[in-house]
Amino acid sequence: MGLNRNVSLMTALRYKGQGPFLTYILHRIGGLGMAIFITVHLLASFLSGKGGHFINAIYENWVFQIFIFFCVLFHAINGLRITILDLFPKLIPYHRQAITIEWVAFLAIYGFAVFTIIRTGLGG
Amino acid sequence: MEITIKIFRYDPEKDTRGHYETYVVEGDENDRVLDVLELVKGKTDGSLAFRRSCAHGVCGSDAMRINGRNHLACKTLVRDVGANITVEPVLGLKVKKDLVVDMDPFFDNYKKMLPYLINESPLPADGRERLQSPEDRARFDESTKCILCAACTTSCPSYWANGNYYGPAAIVTAHRFIFDSRDEGASERLHILSETDGTVRCHTAYNCTEACPRDIKITKAIGEVKMAMVTGKLD
Numbered sequence: 408m409g410l411n412r413n414v415s416l417m418t419a420l421r422y423k424g425q426g427p428f429l430t431y432i433l434h435r436i437g438g439l440g441m442a443i444f445i446t447v448h449l450l451a452s453f454l455s456g457k458g459g460h461f462i463n464a465i466y467e468n469w470v471f472q473i474f475i476f477f478c479v480l481f482h483a484i485n486g487l488r489i490t491i492l493d494l495f496p497k498l499i500p501y502h503r504q505a506i507t508i509e510w511v512a513f514l515a516i517y518g519f520a521v522f523t524i525i526r527t528g529l530g531g
Numbered sequence: 532m533e534i535t536i537k538i539f540r541y542d543p544e545k546d547t548r549g550h551y552e553t554y555v556v557e558g559d560e561n562d563r564v565l566d567v568l569e570l571v572k573g574k575t576d577g578s579l580a581f582r583r584s585c586a587h588g589v590c591g592s593d594a595m596r597i598n599g600r601n602h603l604a605c606k607t608l609v610r611d612v613g614a615n616i617t618v619e620p621v622l623g624l625k626v627k628k629d630l631v632v633d634m635d636p637f638f639d640n641y642k643k644m645l646p647y648l649i650n651e652s653p654l655p656a657d658g659r660e661r662l663q664s665p666e667d668r669a670r671f672d673e674s675t676k677c678i679l680c681a682a683c684t685t686s687c688p689s690y691w692a693n694g695n696y697y698g699p700a701a702i703v704t705a706h707r708f709i710f711d712s713r714d715e716g717a718s719e720r721l722h723i724l725s726e727t728d729g730t731v732r733c734h735t736a737y738n739c740t741e742a743c744p745r746d747i748k749i750t751k752a753i754g755e756v757k758m759a760m761v762t763g764k765l766d
């Protein structure tokens with residue numbers, strides 16, 4: 408007898424794993440966002456008529472572009488940090504500093520991109 | 532001071548699912564969460580079940596989620612977590628009763644790492660010790676500090692998702708022997724860890740390193756094992 412070992416997604420997300428765990432979650436959201444985007448993108452190019460136009464309109468929208476750029480950029484920068492630490496395990500004790508550097512680089516590039524997307528999106 | 536503690540409760544003889552019960556006790560900010568649990572058990576509800584033994588962070592029996600994160604109850608002071616405390620069992624292992632989980636799968640994974648010195652070579656000429664330099668000893672010093680509390684393994688999202696994953700604690704155990712210059716079982720252990728339920732399941736979430744009450748740099752140890760697997764070198 409006993410409660411089973413399953414951990415629900417909500418329980419997992421509520422675990423207070425701090426900064427590194429947040430990047431772990433965002434990395435997966437980024438990957439999932441890109442996978443969905445590419446699937447829908449491929450689908451749109453095969454669909455003619457209204458369906459295709461509707462999907463095109465979604466991902467050409469600037470709000471969606473802000474989201475997908477987040478997915479791509481975060482996944483890339485975080486992936487780079489993971490790769491560097493994987494290749495040089497001696498650096499792993501400095502993972503918190505590495506994550507800080509990662510956020511600084513991400514926010515600088517992402518901030519500039521969002522500014523540009525919004526300005527273009529609003530017809531500036 | 533008044534301490535409010537919300538505790539996960541589950542009685543396999545009565546309940547089909549867990550629930551929470553809240554208790555208010557008089558305590559001190561320098562009390563440990565373990566003391567608060569003892570107060571509840573001793574004065575309010577003797578049916579409360581939790582593991583403890585040494586009460587000094589040595590035996591590793593009282594890992595639990597305290598305010599949403601794995602800690603040892605005997606090493607966590609009320610003043611560090613506040614007067615409103617939520618205590619739940621660790622994740623990823625079956626709950627047997629209240630805060631007590633089934634540790635068998637955890638120790639099964641530990642055993643799979645061949646947690647003993649393997650050395651078939653003849654003893655040195657004096658027939659006594661297999662000597663080791665301080666530098667060689669330092670190589671695996673950190674991983675000797677593990678107290679098998681399971682705080683790391685049960686904080687790992689890969690382990691939550693797949694209970695077959697050996698888990699960080701088992702890899703720390705393997706690390707302790709793989710990098711011991713007196714041991715000759717490294718390739719056997721690296722082979723075990725190269726299976727699908729081995730180090731490949733570590734996706735560096737760092738929850739294990741954050742949770743370890745012995746401050747073992749677990750992700751680093753796992754990284755070193757991964758590197759040894761790839762390069763075949765133990766330096």
Ligand code: SF4
Pocket residue numbers: 591676677678679680681682683684699700703742743744745746747749
């Ligand atoms: S490595 Fe740390 S958290 Fe994991 S079992 Fe050992 S002492 Fe506990």
Ligand code: FES
Pocket residue numbers: 582583584585586587588589590591592593603604605606
């Ligand atoms: S009771 Fe032994 S480690 Fe906490």
